[in-house]
Each structure stands twice: as C-alpha cells, then as structure tokens.
Amino acid sequence: MEPRRAAQRDAQRGAGAERVAPRHVDRIAGARLQGGRVVDVDIVDGVVVAVTDAGTTPTRGGPTGGESVIDARGYMVLTAPAEPHAHLDKALSWGATRPPGCDLGAAIDAWRAYAATVDEDEIHARALAAARKLVANGTTAVRSHVDLHDDHDPLRGVRALVRVRDELAGVMDLQISVMVNEVDPSDRARAAIAAGADLIGGAPHISTDPVAETNRLVDLAEELDTGIDLHVDEFLDGDHAMLEVFTDRVATWPAGQIRTAGHCCRIGSLDGAGQSRAAGALSRADVGVVTLPITNLYLQGRAGCTSVPRGLPPVRALLETDVTVAAGADNVRDPFNPVGRSDATETAMLLIVAAHLDMDTAWQLVTGGAREVMGLPPAGPSPGLRADLLLVRAGGLDDVIADAPPDRIVLRAGCVVAEREVLVVVDPGVALLDDQAPTTHPRTPTYEETR
Numbered sequence: 226m227e228p229r230r231a232a233q234r235d236a237q238r239g240a241g242a243e244r245v246a247p248r249h250v251d252r253i254a255g256a257r258l259q260g261g262r263v264v265d266v267d268i269v270d271g272v273v274v275a276v277t278d279a280g281t282t283p284t285r286g287g288p289t290g291g292e293s294v295i296d297a298r299g300y301m302v303l304t305a306p307a308e309p310h311a312h313l314d315k316a317l318s319w320g321a322t323r324p325p326g327c328d329l330g331a332a333i334d335a336w337r338a339y340a341a342t343v344d345e346d347e348i349h350a351r352a353l354a355a356a357r358k359l360v361a362n363g364t365t366a367v368r369s370h371v372d373l374h375d376d377h378d379p380l381r382g383v384r385a386l387v388r389v390r391d392e393l394a395g396v397m398d399l400q401i402s403v404m405v406n407e408v409d410p411s412d413r414a415r416a417a418i419a420a421g422a423d424l425i426g427g428a429p430h431i432s433t434d435p436v437a438e439t440n441r442l443v444d445l446a447e448e449l450d451t452g453i454d455l456h457v458d459e460f461l462d463g464d465h466a467m468l469e470v471f472t473d474r475v476a477t478w479p480a481g482q483i484r485t486a487g488h489c490c491r492i493g494s495l496d497g498a499g500q501s502r503a504a505g506a507l508s509r510a511d512v513g514v515v516t517l518p519i520t521n522l523y524l525q526g527r528a529g530c531t532s533v534p535r536g537l538p539p540v541r542a543l544l545e546t547d548v549t550v551a552a553g554a555d556n557v558r559d560p561f562n563p564v565g566r567s568d569a570t571e572t573a574m575l576l577i578v579a580a581h582l583d584m585d586t587a588w589q590l591v592t593g594g595a596r597e598v599m600g601l602p603p604a605g606p607s608p609g610l611r612a613d614l615l616l617v618r619a620g621g622l623d624d625v626i627a628d629a630p631p632d633r634i635v636l637r638a639g640c641v642v643a644e645r646e647v648l649v650v651v652d653p654g655v656a657l658l659d660d661q662a663p664t665t666h667p668r669t670p671t672y673e674e675t676r
C-alpha cells in the first residue's frame with residue numbers, strides 16, 4: 226500500500242467507533258475506590274462534592290428525581306489519567322515511515338523525510354485519531370509536542386493540533402508545546418505561539434550548540450510569557466548534558482509558570498552522587514520531570530549487548546527528593562516507537578517493571594503527577610476535586626494495571642466522554658453475588674470475586 230494511504234488507513238482505524246456526546250452525570254453509584262471502599266460519588270458542576278458509603282445517602286433529587294446516575298457496581302472509580310508528553314502530529318505514522326534504523330537519530334531522519342511530504346489535513350487526521358484513542362482509554366488531558374517544519378509551510382503541524390484542540394474541546398484538555406529546532410528562527414516560534422501553541426518546547430541536546438539553544442528557548446518563553454517543556458538529555462552518554470543549564474535558568478521563575486523536563490535519560494546513567502545533584506537541582510527549580518518508559522526502552526541502549534540500560538531517569542530517587550514526576554507514553558506507532566496502545570495502564574505497567582514502582586505510585590505518575598506537571602487542577606474521586614474520572618470494571622488497581630480491562634466509562638468534568646463495554650461470554654458456572662445482580666450495566670464477576 227502506498228505510504229500516505231497506509232497512514233490514513235491507520236488513522237481511520239482509531240477514529241469514529243468510540244465517539245460519544247458528552248453526557249452529564251450527577252452520581253456514580255456503588256463504585257470501588259482504590260483503597261477498596263465501595264461508595265457513591267456525587268458530582269455538581271463538574272466537581273466531586275461528596276463521597277459516601279454506597280447506598281447510605283439518597284440521591285439529591287429523591288428516588289424519582291430524574292438524576293443521571295451511573296450504576297457502577299463492579300467498577301472501580303479512579304482519577305482519570307493525563308498524558309503529559311505526546312506527539313500527536315507524529316502518531317500513527319509508523320506504517321508510512323518504517324525507518325531502517327531504530328535509534329533516536331534514525332527515527333528523527335525518518336520522520337523528517339516523511340513530514341516533508343504531508344500537509345495539514347494528513348497531520349490532523351492522525352492526530353485526531355490518536356487523541357480519540359487516548360480519550361477512549363480514559364485520558365482526559367493531553368500535552369502534545371508538535372514540530373515546526375523548515376519549509377514553505379512551517380506551521381501546518383501547529384494548525385492541525387489547534388484544530389484537534391477545538392474539535393475535542395468538549396472531551397479533553399489539550400496543551401500544545403511547539404518543538405523549536407535550531408534551524409527555526411525565533412520569529413517562527415513567535416508565530417507558532419500566536420497561532421495557538423501554549424508552550425515553548427525543543428530538544429536542545431541535539432543542537433550543535435546545546436547551551437546557546439537552551440538559553441534561546443528559555444529566552445523565548447520569558448519574552449512570550451509562556452511555560453516551557455523541553456526534551457532534556459535524551460541520551461545516556463556524552464558531555465552535552467543540559468539539565469543544569471535549564472534548571473539554573475528557570476529556578477527564579479514565578480511559581481505556577483510551567484517548566485517541564487521530559488526524558489532526562491542521562492540522569493539514570495550517573496552515579497549516586499550525580500543523581501543526587503540532579504535531583505536537588507530539579508527540586509530547587511521546581512521543574513517537573515516526565516519519564517517516557519515505552520519510547521526510551523525502545524530507543525535507548527541499542528549499542529550495548531550486556532547489562533543494557535533502561536533509558537529511564539531514577540524515578541524513585543527523584544520522588545524521594547520531592548521532585549514532581551509524571552509519566553507518559555511519548556510516541557505511539559511512529560518512527561520513534563512502533564508500538565503503544567494509547568492507554569495509561571500500559572505506561573503504569575512499564576513503570577512497575579522498568580522503574581520498580583509500586584502500583585499506587587505508578588498510577589499516581591500517570592494521573593495526579595501528570596496533572597501537576599501540566600499545571601491542571603487536581604482531579605479524582607474526592608470532595609472538591611474535578612470530576613475527571615475513569616470507571617473501569619475491575620476489583621482492584623492490580624487488576625487495572627495488569628489486565629487493562631476494556632470495560633471503561635470516562636468522565637471529564639462530570640460528563641461521560643467515552644463509554645465502552647465489550648461483548649462478554651457468560652460462564653454459567655460462575656454465580657453473580659447477590660448484591661451484584663445484572664443492572665443497567667450487565668456485568669461479569671471480576672477475577673477477585675471468583676477466587
């Protein structure tokens with residue numbers, strides 16, 4: 226198949242089927258919290274206002290009050306994930322690009338060659354499909370980087386993502402960070418912000434003068450009064466580390482001005498003292514770190530054949546130094562990573578096996594940690610928090626992360642934005658528990674209940 230058609234086919238596969246109109250919800254009834262308690266969750270104006278033991282409080286409208294209630298028996302209610310580092314403009318292009326190599330340099334070359342052939346509509350179709358996949362799996366907030374193009378139409382990627390942001394305004398929060406390369410004049414970055422990008426981004430470690438490029442990008446963010454989200458030290462060995470140059474520059478920024486360092490692979494290859502220095506610098510500068518396990522496990526360490534490094538920063542050491550840490554998926558089925566399911570449960574799973582985090586911490590990095598790095602208000606099933614919630618048919622967080630159950634209901638600001646239940650084959654040998662008889666949401670027992 227011709228590459229362009231292959232990319233459009235891949236994009237169309239992810240589109241359409243899961244689209245739903247936002248539907249307001251007043252109460253989630255009978256859902257299980259992360260700690261095991263089964264509760265009713267009341268929502269007003271997009272915010273959780275009460276969490277009470279299931280069945281102990283009447284719905285606010287009374288038994289016939291016409292409230293919109295989700296019968297969530299058999300489901301967990303969790304904070305909806307946020308994706309703090311995506312590349313929606315590149316997503317789902319693997320089929321069209323198929324790079325001959327598998328390291329960062331080969332991926333960059335393959336992407337640039339393909340990007341020169343695509344227009345705004347092609348980028349928009351893939352980006353929209355990738356964003357919908359994220360929502361369908363539970364993610365209600367995304368920060369996406371987007372490339373500038375060094376040709377006749379440098380802003381086509383920015384325009385494509387602004388369209389996606391407008392089209393999905395009712396179902397997700399989308400932040401756009403513009404990737405400024407050293408070949409891009411500063412006026413091009415200014416034009417990108419004027420066209421709707423939110424943040425200055427870039428990857429200064431691949432520049433010929435990384436210090437000068439880091440300073441230029443911070444200068445631009447200060448001039449334009451935006452936040453900044455850089456790809457920082459996405460390599461394992463070398464003398465061009467930019468972490469401290471970056472942290473020194475933003476340490477004096479006012480609280481609340483977003484400063485994010487993605488990747489930070491280099492920290493993971495430092496000795497203990499070096500890691501402590503890096504963690505201290507990040508903490509003092511209030512820089513949020515985003516680790517991207519799936520892409521950096523794929524890209525990094527290909528030169529080694531024994532004791533191959535993992536390409537991740539030392540996440541536990543960073544957390545112990547009070548650094549804000551989030552995790553994301555980065556690239557999804559593009560030259561930088563040919564796989565990925567646009568599902569935060571996949572990132573959480575990788576944090577457990579590759580960063581040695583426990584279940585709760587792994588989930589925190591793809592939910593609360595991600596929202597904090599993105600400067601979003603906290604969300605979750607607690608009074609006062611925004612009702613960005615993921616209902617997933619599971620008995621515990623271990624089921625969620627290990628099994629990635631397909632049955633999910635996704636709420637953003639108290640409205641259902643995605644809903645999916647799969648065809649189930651009922652096993653007549655497994656009896657439903659008395660209080661879990663089939664309801665408006667017919668259910669099968671969770672694995673936990675059948676043990």
Ligand SMILES: [Zn+2]
Pocket residue numbers: 310311312370456487555556
């Ligand atoms: Zn990236």
